[in-house]
Amino acid sequence: MTPVLLILWAGALTYPILAAPACSRPPQVPFATVDVFKAEYNVGEEITYQCNPGYIARSGSRKYICPLSGRWPSILLTCIPRKCLYPGPLVNGNIQHTDLSYPNSVNFSCDPGYNLQGPKTSHCQADGQWSAKLPQCQPVICPPPPVSEFSALLYHRFKPGNISVFQDKIKFDCLSPLALIGNEIAFCQADGSWSAIPECRRVECPRPQEIENGFINFALRRSFIYKDTVSYGCNDPYVLEGPVDSRCEKTGQWSAKPTCRASCQIPVKRATVLYNDQKVKVQDHLQNGIRHAETIWFFCKNKEHHCSYTAPAQCIDGVLTPPECFKERSWFASVFKTDIADLTPCENIN
Ligand SMILES: *[C@@H]1O[C@H](CO)[C@@H](O)[C@H](O)[C@H]1NC(C)=O
Ligand SMILES: *[C@@H]1O[C@H](CO)[C@@H](O)[C@H](O)[C@H]1NC(C)=O
Numbered sequence: 001m002t003p004v005l006l007i008l009w010a011g012a013l014t015y016p017i018l019a020a021p022a023c024s025r026p027p028q029v030p031f032a033t034v035d036v037f038k039a040e041y042n043v044g045e046e047i048t049y050q051c052n053p054g055y056i057a058r059s060g061s062r063k064y065i066c067p068l069s070g071r072w073p074s075i076l077l078t079c080i081p082r083k084c085l086y087p088g089p090l091v092n093g094n095i096q097h098t099d100l101s102y103p104n105s106v107n108f109s110c111d112p113g114y115n116l117q118g119p120k121t122s123h124c125q126a127d128g129q130w131s132a133k134l135p136q137c138q139p140v141i142c143p144p145p146p147v148s149e150f151s152a153l154l155y156h157r158f159k160p161g162n163i164s165v166f167q168d169k170i171k172f173d174c175l176s177p178l179a180l181i182g183n184e185i186a187f188c189q190a191d192g193s194w195s196a197i198p199e200c201r202r203v204e205c206p207r208p209q210e211i212e213n214g215f216i217n218f219a220l221r222r223s224f225i226y227k228d229t230v231s232y233g234c235n236d237p238y239v240l241e242g243p244v245d246s247r248c249e250k251t252g253q254w255s256a257k258p259t260c261r262a263s264c265q266i267p268v269k270r271a272t273v274l275y276n277d278q279k280v281k282v283q284d285h286l287q288n289g290i291r292h293a294e295t296i297w298f299f300c301k302n303k304e305h306h307c308s309y310t311a312p313a314q315c316i317d318g319v320l321t322p323p324e325c326f327k328e329r330s331w332f333a334s335v336f337k338t339d340i341a342d343l344t345p346c347e348n349i350n
Helices: 003-019 331-336
Strands: 032-034 046-051 055-059 063-065 078-081 093-096 105-110 114-117 121-123 136-139 150-155 169-174 179-181 185-187 199-201 214-217 229-234 239-241 245-247 259-261 272-275 278-281 295-302 307-314
Touching (some): 046 055
Antiparallel strands (some): 046 063, 055 078, 093 105, 169 185, 179 199, 229 245, 272 278
């Protein structure tokens, strides 16, 4: 044996005595591993903690040395999971998540009327990236709507190839003279079907009804169908109340049946009244009365202040009642006394 080897051998024998006390197993740090893990460490031996894949060191030192005391110092290192960025937003859909960090998953779902295209789930990987790329929510497609009985389909939104998708609207119109029964607008629904599609139907109306004291103008024909119109009129001096025109509606009924209203005789022999803002004498100008809905204003006397005021009377279908304050005068009084209509108007007093 050479002297050198002898010294090494002696050193190896004595070492355990000099090295005591030694450190035991280092404490476990959640989500971390130690580079050299064994049952016993010599004084001065260094260990390095390493966060596991998917975790990052947040605080504390990673390196520790076994001290003379043989007791590891308190290990302050903490490893926390790596966070992935929020993968959204998912347009027309929803991303279900509770925790966006490694190794958690998110789930993808679409709103009603949209189909998921792509993965249903994705997990946050150790490198901080999502395992799958964001899916898409594609709108449900509706089949082409039936067209045969319709003259026009007005697409509210044009798409390449005339594809109709969820929430698209179509407006229908029927070939004249067919009547559109139902809702003229249909929607592409979430389940890929159309909402109620209207119907085109031939609609007939009965002969329009005659009206009392009036007449109907219409072309002589065998039947009346949807959109045909007739017009009404009244014999003189009746006045039409209601619309002149009546139309055959989708319901098979006429839109209107007006009425002829009678004019009124003025039930006094002599009086000055206001008619169309003019003072006129009933006996001279209103012998034929007034028409339905017209109004005349009678003059009444305020005896206390010796002045005049007016009160209205309207003709309602042949009936006109003078106001209570009106007093008809005798022929004599009408000739020799001042006409009430010529007294000072009460609103001009004081
Ligand atoms: C994702 O969906 C699965 C299966 O339905 C469920 O077990 C899990 O809790 C969901 N995850 C989230 C974050 O909602
Ligand atoms: C789309 O619809 C319009 C109007 O209905 C029609 O004129 C056109 O030919 C259609 N195009 C295709 C590609 O079907």
